[in-house]
Amino acid sequence: xxxxxxxxxxxxxxxxxxxxxxxxPARADAPAAPKAVANxxxxxxxxxxxxxxxxxxxxxxxxxxxxxxxxxxxxxQTPAGFPGTAHALEHMMFRDSKGMTGAQLNEMTGKMGAxxxxxxxxxxxxxxxxxxSNYLDLLLRIESTRMDGALLTQQDWxxxxxxxxxxxxxxxxxxxxxxxxxxxxILYAGTGYAEDPLGTxxxxxxxxxxxxxxxxxxxxxxxxxxLVIVGDVDPQQTLAKVRQLFGQIPQRPLPPREPVxxxxxxxxxxxxTTPRGTGAVQFMYRMPGMMDKDNxxxxxLLDVLNNARSSLSQLAVQGKVLSTSAQxxxxxxxxxxxxxxxxxxxxxxxxxxxxxDGVINDLLKNGVPADLVEASKQAEIAQAEFNKNSAVSLAxxxxxxxxxxxxxxxxxxxxxxxxxxxxxxxxxxxxxxxPDERVTVVLTPNQNGQRPPDSGGFGGSESFNSNxxxxxxxxxxxxxxxxxxxxxxxxxxxxxMKLDNGIRLIVQPTxxxxxxxxxxxxxxxxxxxxxxxKEGVARLLDSLFDYGSSTLxxxxxxxxxxxxxxxxxxxxxxxxxxxxxxxxxxMQLLADNELHPALPQQGFNVQQxxxxxxxxxxxxxPQYKMMKALRAGLLPAGDPDLRLPTPDTIGALKLQDVxxxxxxxxxxxxxTIVVVGDVTPAQAKATVERYFGQWKAQxxxxxxxxxxxxxxxxxxxxxxxxxxxxxxxxxxxILPLNMHNPDRYALQLGNNVLGGNGFASxxxxxxxxxxGYAYGADSGMQFDRSRSVFFVQYGSDPDKVAPVNALIxxxxxxxxxxxxxxxxxxxxxxxxxxxxxxxxxxxxxIARALLNWAWHDEPLDQPMVAAxxxxxxxxxxxxxxxxxxxxxxxxxxxxQGPPPAKH
Numbered sequence: 001x002x003x004x005x006x007x008x009x010x011x012x013x014x015x016x017x018x019x020x021x022x023x024x025p026a027r028a029d030a031p032a033a034p035k036a037v038a039n040x041x042x043x044x045x046x047x048x049x050x051x052x053x054x055x056x057x058x059x060x061x062x063x064x065x066x067x068x069x070x071x072x073x074x075x076x077q078t079p080a081g082f083p084g085t086a087h088a089l090e091h092m093m094f095r096d097s098k099g100m101t102g103a104q105l106n107e108m109t110g111k112m113g114a115x116x117x118x119x120x121x122x123x124x125x126x127x128x129x130x131x132x133s134n135y136l137d138l139l140l141r142i143e144s145t146r147m148d149g150a151l152l153t154q155q156d157w158x159x160x161x162x163x164x165x166x167x168x169x170x171x172x173x174x175x176x177x178x179x180x181x182x183x184x185x186i187l188y189a190g191t192g193y194a195e196d197p198l199g200t201x202x203x204x205x206x207x208x209x210x211x212x213x214x215x216x217x218x219x220x221x222x223x224x225x226x227l228v229i230v231g232d233v234d235p236q237q238t239l240a241k242v243r244q245l246f247g248q249i250p251q252r253p254l255p256p257r258e259p260v261x262x263x264x265x266x267x268x269x270x271x272x273t274t275p276r277g278t279g280a281v282q283f284m285y286r287m288p289g290m291m292d293k294d295n296x297x298x299x300x301l302l303d304v305l306n307n308a309r310s311s312l313s314q315l316a317v318q319g320k321v322l323s324t325s326a327q328x329x330x331x332x333x334x335x336x337x338x339x340x341x342x343x344x345x346x347x348x349x350x351x352x353x354x355x356x357d358g359v360i361n362d363l364l365k366n367g368v369p370a371d372l373v374e375a376s377k378q379a380e381i382a383q384a385e386f387n388k389n390s391a392v393s394l395a396x397x398x399x400x401x402x403x404x405x406x407x408x409x410x411x412x413x414x415x416x417x418x419x420x421x422x423x424x425x426x427x428x429x430x431x432x433x434x435p436d437e438r439v440t441v442v443l444t445p446n447q448n449g450q451r452p453p454d455s456g457g458f459g460g461s462e463s464f465n466s467n468x469x470x471x472x473x474x475x476x477x478x479x480x481x482x483x484x485x486x487x488x489x490x491x492x493x494x495x496x497m498k499l500d501n502g503i504r505l506i507v508q509p510t511x512x513x514x515x516x517x518x519x520x521x522x523x524x525x526x527x528x529x530x531x532x533x534k535e536g537v538a539r540l541l542d543s544l545f546d547y548g549s550s551t552l553x554x555x556x557x558x559x560x561x562x563x564x565x566x567x568x569x570x571x572x573x574x575x576x577x578x579x580x581x582x583x584x585x586x587m588q589l590l591a592d593n594e595l596h597p598a599l600p601q602q603g604f605n606v607q608q609x610x611x612x613x614x615x616x617x618x619x620x621x622p623q624y625k626m627m628k629a630l631r632a633g634l635l636p637a638g639d640p641d642l643r644l645p646t647p648d649t650i651g652a653l654k655l656q657d658v659x660x661x662x663x664x665x666x667x668x669x670x671x672t673i674v675v676v677g678d679v680t681p682a683q684a685k686a687t688v689e690r691y692f693g694q695w696k697a698q699x700x701x702x703x704x705x706x707x708x709x710x711x712x713x714x715x716x717x718x719x720x721x722x723x724x725x726x727x728x729x730x731x732x733x734i735l736p737l738n739m740h741n742p743d744r745y746a747l748q749l750g751n752n753v754l755g756g757n758g759f760a761s762x763x764x765x766x767x768x769x770x771x772g773y774a775y776g777a778d779s780g781m782q783f784d785r786s787r788s789v790f791f792v793q794y795g796s797d798p799d800k801v802a803p804v805n806a807l808i809x810x811x812x813x814x815x816x817x818x819x820x821x822x823x824x825x826x827x828x829x830x831x832x833x834x835x836x837x838x839x840x841x842x843x844x845x846i847a848r849a850l851l852n853w854a855w856h857d858e859p860l861d862q863p864m865v866a867a868x869x870x871x872x873x874x875x876x877x878x879x880x881x882x883x884x885x886x887x888x889x890x891x892x893x894x895x896q897g898p899p900p901a902k903h
Contacts, residue, residue: 044235048243050251051223055398056238057230059391061512062841063489065133065231066391069143070126070403072226073219075197076331077257082207084164084199085215087120088157091164092212093127094118094759095156098149100142102156102759102769103472108138110760110827111474111482113834120197123332124403130392132488132837133232137241138478144245147225150216154209161204162772166726170775170795171198173724173897175274175443182270183284183439184336191260193331223251226403230395260333262286265437273446275723277618278322278342281353282441283360285432287328287335291406295330296416297424298432302328302337303376304368304425308546308558311359315341317546317554319606320355322614332404337432345445345617353442360433367426375562380417382565382579384410388513389677390842445617449723485829485871488836490864494674494850495681501695502669505688506850506860507681510843516583516677518590519575519847521855523670525704527640530661536645537653537661538572540604540611544658545570547603549592554603560589570594572665575847580678584687591691597662604655612647619646622721626730626896633715633892634734634789641706667697670704672855676847708786711736715892718899727801727897731792731808735885739783739856745869746881747781747790752828753820753878754811755779755792760827762814763792766807773800777808785856790886801900805893812888819875829870836863 044056078085095102109116114131127146129139171177185194227246229238265286274280288294305312305326315321321341329336339360343352387393387410397410407413474482494508526538548557561568564582569575570593578586618624628644635641673692675684712734721728737743748756755763755778767777777794796804820828840846840863853862 042235044239046239046242048222048247050247050249051221052242052246052249053226053402054239054242055226055228055402056233056235056242057228057394057398058233058235059230059388059394059512060232061389061391061510061843062491062837063133063232064131064391064837064841065136065139065229065233066128066130066395067136067139067143068126068128068228068395068399069147070124070226070228070399071220072124072224072403073215074120074124075122075195076192077219077255078192078195078197078215079211082199082203082211083195083197084168084203085207085211086125087197087199088160088164088204088207089152089212089215089220090118090120090125090127091160092152092156093146093150095160096151096153097145098151100145100149100475101472104474104478105142106759107472107827108142108474108478108482110757111830111834112138113831113836113838114139115835115838122193122197126399128392128395130838130841132834135481136229136231136233136238138481140241140245141477143227144249147220147222147246148249150220152209152212152216157207157209157212159769159772161207163768163775164199165201165204166772166775166796168198168201168204169726169797173721173726175272175449175723176276176280179270179272179282179441179443180284183441186268186439187265187284187286187336188260188262188334190263191334192258193260193334217252218255221252221254222246222249224254226399228395228398228402230391230398260289262334265439267436267438267440269440269442271442271444273449274443275447275449275622275721276443276445277616277621277624278344278614279347279349279352279445280340280342280441280443281349281356282338282340282443283356283433284439284441285337285339285434286437287330287337287432288428289333289335290330290400290404291332294424294428295335295405296413297420297428298335298337299328299380300373300376300417300420301368301425301428302326303379304372305339305363307372307375307562309555309562310372311362312339312341312356315355315359316610317603317606319609321352322610332406344613345620347613349442349444353440357435360435364430364433368422368429370422371559371562373420373422373425375565377417377420378565379562381414384414385513385579386515386577389515389517389844392842445620447620447622447722449721482830485826485833487864487867488834490861491837492840492846492850492861494860496854496860497681497685499668499685499689499693501693502667502671502697503688503692503695504672504854505685506672506674506854507679507684508674508676508846508850509680510677510846512843514580514678515577515843516580516586516675516679517575517577517843517847518587518673518675519851520573520594520671520673521851522572522574522666523672523704523855524572524665525706527643527706528704529665529702530643531657533649534653534657534661535643535649536611536615537657538665539645540607540650540653541658541662542571543607543611544599544603545593545597547600548598550596550598551592552589553598553600557589557593560585568593570597583679583683587687587691595666595692595695599655599659599662601655604658608650608653612650615645615650616647622719622724622896625719626728626894629717629719629894630730630732630892633717633894634712634732636709639706639709663698664702667701668692668695669697669701672851674847674851674854676843676850705786708736708738709734711887711890712892714890717894719894719896720899721897724897725797726795727798727895727900728795729793729801729804729893729895731891731893733790733887733891735781735783735788735790737783737788737885738786739788739858740785742869743881743885744781744783744788745866746873746878747885748866749825749828749832749870749873750815750820750878750882751779751781751790752831753824754815756781757828757831760831762811763808766811767794767804771803771807773804773807777804792891798898799901801895809888812882812886815882816879816886816888817883819879822875825873825875825878829873832870833867836867839863
């Protein structure tokens, strides 16, 4: 469950659509008569009698469906003094409702093989599911139950408050978040946008169940909601089910919405330190909202600044700063534009700010380049086609357009982009990017920080006498539907080919959109392949692919990509995504960059200094130290995987070292390419051969698989983070088996029971639901060709680390000494098997999965192979696997943050 602007940003990037952080005022008057408008055979829109707006889109890439229900109430609508009310209610919607307990919701989610979550933003709260499409009826029943039947008891709130306060504790440990929160308050003082929707400890301490019930009754009404359903469904049948389940929920009068009354902004600088290895200068500006006529021009302006050929990007290309970015955090009736440059630890923040000032001042004086405006517009329009590659991204596009932008469809948003002119972008820049109306944030790296005030002792109770359990009897409307487990329909049928030069080519045609996605991997291992004393040469080489090819310099190369609205990445992990009309040109550019990188001396000099300076700061950061300590605890002394680059090894490199590493490592006989999209296998093969066919391997194949290692001894380390109010905890253990050992399936199934299935797992139930010790706790297993790892991770207050550790140890021993219940095994295998369609439900996930299976020498229907194992495993076999491979007394534990109360 997410709430902060940075959490929202991460979600939007994942979906590949705009930022979900704004809303549209809902109509308080009676809605028009119900109507359904079929734009085409794939899209159905309707408004029910009670005002609920519904959009249903048929998308048949995978037998799955996503539901997104958005309530148009967020941080802006919360009562004065209670900024976290909407966020708290979001959490409580996962607790008990009439006829459905929180435990049943968690179990149903797991049994369906579904993923679900929610997020609260300044203007809206959204709840979403991703599940196999044959369970759509259950998803709709769950959401209709929550819309009209959330119980919101004081007992449940006491349980949930511990978890939400742990979430607050995590976020306020980030200076970056605190700086954004303060800037938000300055830019939008006197409005509902001044307070972040996350909430505070003090606001939650005085919040009661009655407060949440009041907010729920006022805002969680059908006439204040939008339901978007996208997936392999029949639109007319789905609408009939929606009417049946939601149609009887009465509409309610909505409270009046306070208009946004902006006050003048005076320039202000927020100076802070950060534990990160690099510093940042951020210019934050008030921007037009998503419902504003100038929203599209504002988005194009930020895109122009982010373009690889922009004057902002040139600051990093020239080595003046480490990196640059420009992003828009929008609200319905406002927004925050963030333009950022990063500088190294010990670097000159004043000079970085002066360089950024120079870029903005030049833009205001001379205007934006017309060709970058056109490139940005075309990229935004192309993104609309790429949104069709995932039911989730397509649903989010519809949700954003209707609920947050006040439009009728995503196509209207595209039309707004098309109408943007260069004059519009220049006008917006001069209107909003004013130096005397901005907030400047300067974050300077310094390990000696200060914890936020009033941040200790969050949440947690020894026992809530909770009735939460993992085998709760399901509601009758779900029990029969989920009782029978069948193998899912496998929809992939890739064509697998070997080219003459050794490249393995895999092609999966689809017709879901007019796009093609290409991903590739060159099997490699820098820990084994980098010469002694030249650690970091692989990382330095990766940074140089941005400089184009031997035939197209950096600007020409990026312009060529802009001309076809393609995105491309070179390196040992490479790829390109383009509209299918431009597939040939996209592959030509990819091959040119991948096989003939420019590797210019000037670019080498800049990136060498940039990497060395960035690494010097990175090595001092708590996160770096944490991962280094974990690796040191897991691996034996002298292991090649412990080799790490340093500023000295980077500084000693020559351009010839990079060229030699490229020549020795980049080989067609270690390369796999996967092509997914609007292309035939024959067309894909001919195109790949045209541009990659002349690539030849020299010499014998290198060894790229690290040798196996024994189980690690126990270990413990504390990495101080003087900024953190909460401890981040990682536990790990080497597992003495590889990914081709069939015992992995028993371990994977057992881990699903232990901590790998969210709220339907033992760790989450024990640690969060029953005790409120942590916002989340989970376990995982990573199986590889020679080495595998088991891990547990959580975040909690220092005084909760010891009791959480005790619960983890207790649960691990239980997995080894007692067979899991048959009901738990059923839940686990139901999740693992039923979630198979969800795992390959987008073009990107299909491409990445096929690539991963291929270069790891696994079958290209690996999930179905695993499913056959899951069907036959017994509780005793799971117990035996945990007893054989898990060593609870050998866990390596690393704690980052304040020293725990005791160990």
